[in-house]
Amino acid sequence: MLDVILSLLIWVPIAGGVAVLTTGERAATGGKWLALIFALFTLGLCVPLWMNFDDASANLQFVERAAWIRTFNIEYYLGIDGFSLPLIVLTCIVTVLVLISAWEVIEYKSTQYYAAFLMLAGMMNGVFAAQDAILFYVFFEAMLIPMFVIIGVWGGPKRVYATFKFFLYTFLGSVFMLIGLVYLYLKGQSFQLIDLQSMTLNMTEQTWLFFAFLVAFAVKIPMFPVHTWLPDAHVEAPTGGSMVLAAVMLKIGGYGFLRFSMPIAPDASAAYAWVIIALSLIAVVYIGFVALAQQDMKKLIAYSSISHMGFVTLGLFIAFALVLQKNSPDTAALAVQGAMVQMISHGFVSAAMFGAVGVLYDRVHSRQIADYGGVMNTMPWFGAFVVLFAMANCGLPGTSGFVGEFMVILAAVKANFWIAFASALTLIIGAAYTLWLVKRVIFGDVANSHVAELKDLNSREWIVMSVLAFFVLLIGLWPAPLIDVMQPSVEALLQHISQTKLIGV
Amino acid sequence: MIQAWSDLIPLLPELFLLVMINVILIAGLFIDEKRRGIIHFLAILTLVLTAVLTLRDFNVGQRFAALGGMFVRDGVSDVLKLFIYLTTAVVFVYAKHSLRVNKLFVAEYYTLVLFAVLGMCILVSGGNLLTVYLGLELLALSSYALVALDRDSSTASESAMKYFVLGALASGLLLYGMSMLYGLTGSLDLGVIADKLASGDLPPVLLAFTVTFIVVGIGFKFGAAPFHMWVPDVYHGAPTAVTLFISSAPKLAAAGMAFRVLAEGLEPRVQDWAQMLGFLALLSLAIGNLAAIAQTNLKRMLAYSTISHVGFILLGILAGDEAGMAAAMFYVIVYALMSTAAFGLIIVLSRAGFDAERIEDFKGLNQRHPWFAFLMLVTMASMAGFPPTIGFFAKLYVLQAAVDAGWLWLAITSVVFAVIGAYYYLRVIKVMYFDEPEVDHRITVPGDVRSVLAVNVVMLLALTMMAGPLTRLCEQAWQ
Numbered sequence: 014m015l016d017v018i019l020s021l022l023i024w025v026p027i028a029g030g031v032a033v034l035t036t037g038e039r040a041a042t043g044g045k046w047l048a049l050i051f052a053l054f055t056l057g058l059c060v061p062l063w064m065n066f067d068d069a070s071a072n073l074q075f076v077e078r079a080a081w082i083r084t085f086n087i088e089y090y091l092g093i094d095g096f097s098l099p100l101i102v103l104t105c106i107v108t109v110l111v112l113i114s115a116w117e118v119i120e121y122k123s124t125q126y127y128a129a130f131l132m133l134a135g136m137m138n139g140v141f142a143a144q145d146a147i148l149f150y151v152f153f154e155a156m157l158i159p160m161f162v163i164i165g166v167w168g169g170p171k172r173v174y175a176t177f178k179f180f181l182y183t184f185l186g187s188v189f190m191l192i193g194l195v196y197l198y199l200k201g202q203s204f205q206l207i208d209l210q211s212m213t214l215n216m217t218e219q220t221w222l223f224f225a226f227l228v229a230f231a232v233k234i235p236m237f238p239v240h241t242w243l244p245d246a247h248v249e250a251p252t253g254g255s256m257v258l259a260a261v262m263l264k265i266g267g268y269g270f271l272r273f274s275m276p277i278a279p280d281a282s283a284a285y286a287w288v289i290i291a292l293s294l295i296a297v298v299y300i301g302f303v304a305l306a307q308q309d310m311k312k313l314i315a316y317s318s319i320s321h322m323g324f325v326t327l328g329l330f331i332a333f334a335l336v337l338q339k340n341s342p343d344t345a346a347l348a349v350q351g352a353m354v355q356m357i358s359h360g361f362v363s364a365a366m367f368g369a370v371g372v373l374y375d376r377v378h379s380r381q382i383a384d385y386g387g388v389m390n391t392m393p394w395f396g397a398f399v400v401l402f403a404m405a406n407c408g409l410p411g412t413s414g415f416v417g418e419f420m421v422i423l424a425a426v427k428a429n430f431w432i433a434f435a436s437a438l439t440l441i442i443g444a445a446y447t448l449w450l451v452k453r454v455i456f457g458d459v460a461n462s463h464v465a466e467l468k469d470l471n472s473r474e475w476i477v478m479s480v481l482a483f484f485v486l487l488i489g490l491w492p493a494p495l496i497d498v499m500q501p502s503v504e505a506l507l508q509h510i511s512q513t514k515l516i517g518v
Numbered sequence: 519m520i521q522a523w524s525d526l527i528p529l530l531p532e533l534f535l536l537v538m539i540n541v542i543l544i545a546g547l548f549i550d551e552k553r554r555g556i557i558h559f560l561a562i563l564t565l566v567l568t569a570v571l572t573l574r575d576f577n578v579g580q581r582f583a584a585l586g587g588m589f590v591r592d593g594v595s596d597v598l599k600l601f602i603y604l605t606t607a608v609v610f611v612y613a614k615h616s617l618r619v620n621k622l623f624v625a626e627y628y629t630l631v632l633f634a635v636l637g638m639c640i641l642v643s644g645g646n647l648l649t650v651y652l653g654l655e656l657l658a659l660s661s662y663a664l665v666a667l668d669r670d671s672s673t674a675s676e677s678a679m680k681y682f683v684l685g686a687l688a689s690g691l692l693l694y695g696m697s698m699l700y701g702l703t704g705s706l707d708l709g710v711i712a713d714k715l716a717s718g719d720l721p722p723v724l725l726a727f728t729v730t731f732i733v734v735g736i737g738f739k740f741g742a743a744p745f746h747m748w749v750p751d752v753y754h755g756a757p758t759a760v761t762l763f764i765s766s767a768p769k770l771a772a773a774g775m776a777f778r779v780l781a782e783g784l785e786p787r788v789q790d791w792a793q794m795l796g797f798l799a800l801l802s803l804a805i806g807n808l809a810a811i812a813q814t815n816l817k818r819m820l821a822y823s824t825i826s827h828v829g830f831i832l833l834g835i836l837a838g839d840e841a842g843m844a845a846a847m848f849y850v851i852v853y854a855l856m857s858t859a860a861f862g863l864i865i866v867l868s869r870a871g872f873d874a875e876r877i878e879d880f881k882g883l884n885q886r887h888p889w890f891a892f893l894m895l896v897t898m899a900s901m902a903g904f905p906p907t908i909g910f911f912a913k914l915y916v917l918q919a920a921v922d923a924g925w926l927w928l929a930i931t932s933v934v935f936a937v938i939g940a941y942y943y944l945r946v947i948k949v950m951y952f953d954e955p956e957v958d959h960r961i962t963v964p965g966d967v968r969s970v971l972a973v974n975v976v977m978l979l980a981l982t983m984m985a986g987p988l989t990r991l992c993e994q995a996w997q
Contacts, residue, residue, distance in 0.1 A: 151905035
């Protein structure tokens with residue numbers, strides 16, 4: 014089974030989605046259970062995946078390789094390394110939680126909702142496992158259609174605007190990447206990432222490719238100034254849509270930088286790292302202030318996501334300065350690991366925050382901060398969970414949010430004090446907007462009759478919240494397994510980017 | 519003229535088709551309306567048997583010339599012909615339902631379509647300018663008559679008139695270009711023309727005019743901007759069963775004509791016509807995609823979308839090499855499949871006295887009939903070129919060819935227009951999934967239409983898995 018485990022991780026959920034669709038609306042409960050079984054089975058596949066993963070090796074593992082379109086040398090080529098593995102596991106966990114959290118909430122066309130999330134999970138696993146650029150691109154784009162439908166069908170009042178904006182923004186970003194890939198193919202007659210990464214390219218080519226990839230991934234992650242689709246999409250998306258969007262889909266942008274921009278165009282990435290670092294700092298500081306001003310809970314969390322993603326891009330691209338100028342690969346490894354840990358941590362924290370907003374929204378049908386106050390009085394358990402997630406969101410030691418940010422800041426100090434200083438402002442700004450949100454919503458006196466009638470978490474919501482809390486604390490207290498598993502891949506990546514591709518051109 | 523009877527063997531499919539058309543024409547006179555299903559059956563059977571006869575001598579790598587080079591059979595012609603038969607057979611299945619409810623279920627529809635098919639077969643096999651023109655006119659005249667099939671409808675008559683006038687103008691231009699070509703080279707044979715163009719120093723001004731006239735003529739037949747004016751009116755005005763046909767198979771034939779005349783006859787002047795096609799492609803992409811956004815009628819929207827697809831097909835052709843031609847061929851085959859699916863779905867939702875041709879008519883389709891909504895979703899996704907549908911690979915293929923031939927800027931422009939184009943396809947998905955239904959009549963569809971439609975759309979997804987064989991077929995046809 015291990016030979017085809019990656020294929021199973023991709024196709025079991027997709028086949029499950031089709032199966033759930035065929036059950037139709039008449040047997041909606043059966044469809045839900047079927048969907049959950051498929052999602053749990055997929056999650057179960059992660060266990061042998063993690064157990065049999067050799068964390069001493071940076072090589073691709075569980076490789077599956079078959080010709081797909083011979084004319085263009087496109088292959089069905091799957092394989093994972095230390096970067097892909099945690100993200101695949103994250104995808105599988107979040108998918109199960111999303112299905113559970115929607116259980117009684119989604120009544121309209123619920124089987125279609127479940128099917129859409131299952132298919133989405135398969136495609137996201139495909140993105141993380143693909144080692145052929147076209148295969149990657151196919152999954153990368155195909156994801157947009159289920160998400161388009163999820164936001165558009167089950168979203169809020171301005172869902173149509175939000176979902177079109179989301180789709181067209183992402184699509185526009187990715188077509189330039191496609192042209193870049195076509196260019197690479199014509200040069201090297203291959204779409205396999207391994208070949209693309211080892212191809213020699215001159216500086217002009219690298220620069221164009223770097224910016225083509227940048228457009229695609231900057232929109233996806235998203236970076237300032239192409240982030241504006243995200244708050245709209247998050248606000249209008251149903252709870253599950255927001256959870257998956259924040260927890261996994263944003264990470265695909267960061268993953269793309271790791272897989273495409275940095276190894277394929279290392280010299281251009283080094284030359285233009287300052288652009289990314291500047292934009293990351295703007296995201297961390299400016300978007301942090303924007304978050305402070307929000308009246309809508311989901312919008313606030315959406316802006317906080319952008320700000321947190323700034324740490325990911327900062328960590329990835331500050332590595333160039335550390336390797337090339339400071340000649341300090343250990344610190345560079347710290348930066349890249351920090352970025353990865355931040356991605357995984359943010360996956361759990363943002364899913365938890367959006368899930369918590371969903372819990373309130375299901376009861377009161379409002380996302381406005383002003384409509385709440387003193388929720389702690391009526392929902393003590395819920396309040397406790399929210400406070401925990403809020404602490405993780407502002408990076409309190411002991412929670413997962415601390416680990417990644419701390420590693421990135423630590424590495425940044427070595428590169429440039431002022432970059433580190435600016436990024437460390439998040440500790441203040443992030444704490445400000447998160448704690449102020451908690452103060453206004455959770456603490457204080459009971460604000461109105463709606464809040465007075467609130468009932469605490471039911472068992473279904475308990476499961477979702479406690480699983481997320483478990484991972485937030487686990488990564489916060491014991492990040493070692495996560496870091497170990499990616500260690501060789503990080504080293505291999507740094508080794509790769511420290512070698513210029515310009516020699517021999 | 520005929521040296522030996524064996525010279526006619528390569529023409530066997532066309533001869534058989536001609537005989538069968540006459541049989542159907544005569545049978546149509548004697549069979550009354552209740553039994554007209556026989557004609558329908560006979561027409562499909564004819565296509566199947568013609569396909570079998572074509573497959574009998576099918577050999578992708580080989581080239582036969584019959585009748586002194588007038589008629590050519592090679593991989594290109596045979597692959598195109600097979601897909602012409604296939605799309606036409608699918609068209610017949612969908613059209614029957616629509617013809618019935620609109621009281622247009624007449625034998626003439628079948629004979630005219632089959633005559634058009636015969637014209638297309640001659641066109642794509644043309645080794646000589648005369649054969650090309652003969653095939654083209656047989657196709658065109660049948661199409662004009664088909665558009666006017668609903669003689670009581672004033673819009674249909676109007677669009678038939680427009681189609682005829684503009685089509686005749688285009689034929690005139692093409693013929694003018696051909697006559698100049700004859701004057702320059704002294705031959706009508708495409709092979710001889712290519713040799714003469716490659717070797718001789720011919721008057722450049724005259725040559726430029728020749729190439730221009732021929733490109734304009736081909737542009738008209740393709741419906742490429744700025745010669746696209748007839749497309750939206752004809753698509754909109756014609757009965758849906760006819761639009762279904764006109765939008766699909768004749769595009770394969772138009773591509774065939776471009777292959778024969780440009781890639782074979784005018785091959786030495788590739789520099790000249792590639793420039794012109796680049797301009798046509800750019801305009802087609804721009805006008806097609808931008809104008810489609812403004813449409814409220816689905817048939818008109820698909821007409822403009824066709825114009826933008828033609829832009830992509832031209833992108834492959836203008837690359838000028840084998841890879842580019844193979845890419846254009848792949849694209850046009852995929853386009854024909856998508857187009858039949860889209861119009862098939864319009865037919866499915868129509869009922870007596872009501873054509874579901876406005877975009878609003880698709881409102882809330884997901885609630886009324888989730889399966890058809892899903893099929894339309896896949897079709898629209900494929901037209902927009904989203905993976906994992908085959909439409910994405912068609913675009914990838916032509917982009918690759920265009921970039922390889924040095925048309926990087928055009929490739930980049932085309933993907934930007936593809937993003938703009940995504941908007942109006944998404945709007946159809948939005949209407950089906952996000953809006954509430956306004957009408958609630960039951961959707962009743964005959965079983966054969968339902969199953970063929972399902973296969974047609976699922977092919978758009980399944981071909982992705984099997985994109986290898988189809989690309990290889992196109993590639994081999996051009997080796």
